[in-house]
Amino acid sequence: MGINKVQFQKGLSMAAFMERYGTEEKCHAAVVALRWPNGFVCPECGGTRHCTFESKGLHYWQCSACREQTTVMCGTILQATKLPLTTWFLGMHLLTQAKNNVSALELKRHPGVRYKTAWLLKHKLMHVMSEREASRQLDGRVEIDDAYLGGELPGGKSGRGSENKVSFIAAVQTTDNGHPLFVCLKKLEFTKKAIAAWAKTSLAASARVVSDGLWCFTAVTDAGAVHERTVTGGGAASAKMEQFTACPPAASSTARRDSRDATRNFQATASKVGIRRCKHSAGRFFA
Numbered sequence: 291m292g293i294n295k296v297q298f299q300k301g302l303s304m305a306a307f308m309e310r311y312g313t314e315e316k317c318h319a320a321v322v323a324l325r326w327p328n329g330f331v332c333p334e335c336g337g338t339r340h341c342t343f344e345s346k347g348l349h350y351w352q353c354s355a356c357r358e359q360t361t362v363m364c365g366t367i368l369q370a371t372k373l374p375l376t377t378w379f380l381g382m383h384l385l386t387q388a389k390n391n392v393s394a395l396e397l398k399r400h401p402g403v404r405y406k407t408a409w410l411l412k413h414k415l416m417h418v419m420s421e422r423e424a425s426r427q428l429d430g431r432v433e434i435d436d437a438y439l440g441g442e443l444p445g446g447k448s449g450r451g452s453e454n455k456v457s458f459i460a461a462v463q464t465t466d467n468g469h470p471l472f473v474c475l476k477k478l479e480f481t482k483k484a485i486a487a488w489a490k491t492s493l494a495a496s497a498r499v500v501s502d503g504l505w506c507f508t509a510v511t512d513a514g515a516v517h518e519r520t521v522t523g524g525g526a527a528s529a530k531m532e533q534f535t536a537c538p539p540a541a542s543s544t545a546r547r548d549s550r551d552a553t554r555n556f557q558a559t560a561s562k563v564g565i566r567r568c569k570h571s572a573g574r575f576f577a
């Protein structure tokens with residue numbers, strides 16, 4: 291059986307993490323290097339000349355021009371925190387390395403903090419991750435599809451039109467060979483108006499969108515994107531259509547192999563974010 295490259299991709303081991311970020315000094319140095327990679331820059335006036343001093347266990351920078359005193363954590367989610375930086379860093383590591391998310395309860399056990407602290411830590415980190423991604427626009431080749439989460443209540447219709455599921459759009463930016471680069475998931479109703487609004491914030495005008503025949507997807511052109519729409523019908527065969535494998539008609543065997551990898555990678559990516567392809571329909575995703 292072949293190895294799934296997405297699932298087997300190299301991560302940062304706990305041993306390597308502790309080696310890099312196991313002490314307050316190492317974490318502090320990492321924040322300084324990230325915030326001021328070319329040396330101190332005053333957040334007030336942009337000046338670079340400064341002196342430093344310690345007060346109440348904190349390291350301060352004082353701008354020589356405007357006399358502003360600041361720590362490296364001012365203006366970040368770390369500002370005024372009472373938690374050690376090692377706890378923040380461990381929280382970031384656990385939250386970003388786990389395949390299936392980390393509960394606040396699990397986050398409480400590893401650094402040994404109270405549940406409420408772990409819950410706040412998790413939500414603050416998720417909030418800044420969400421803010422960071424909010425401005426990202428998918429560009430180049432983008433596969434989109436309708437997806438559905440939930441459905442624990444018995445009865446009702448399955449898939450699209452289900453009363454029990456939450457509908458959202460799943461969009462994946464890929465290379466021309468179909469390798470996934472970025473995933474965007476957004477809860478929305480499948481109407482032309484909602485798709486047009488989503489496209490304006492989440493798609494670059496130069497994006498090339500590939501989708502099945504769901505009528506409302508045509509609204510992505512409102513954002514300037516090119517839309518390649520393919521009516522698939524149902525059945526497993528439609529999942530193998532060239533339009534969804536990013537493989538040109540006269541593809542070489544290498545490209546065809548890349549294409550199969552791309553399909554598997556896309557499915558793995560979808561699986562990683564908690565979505566699986568419904569085996570009865572090529573274009574649908576269900577949780």
Ligand SMILES: [Zn+2]
Pocket residue numbers: 332333334335336337353354355356357358
């Ligand atoms: Zn200044």
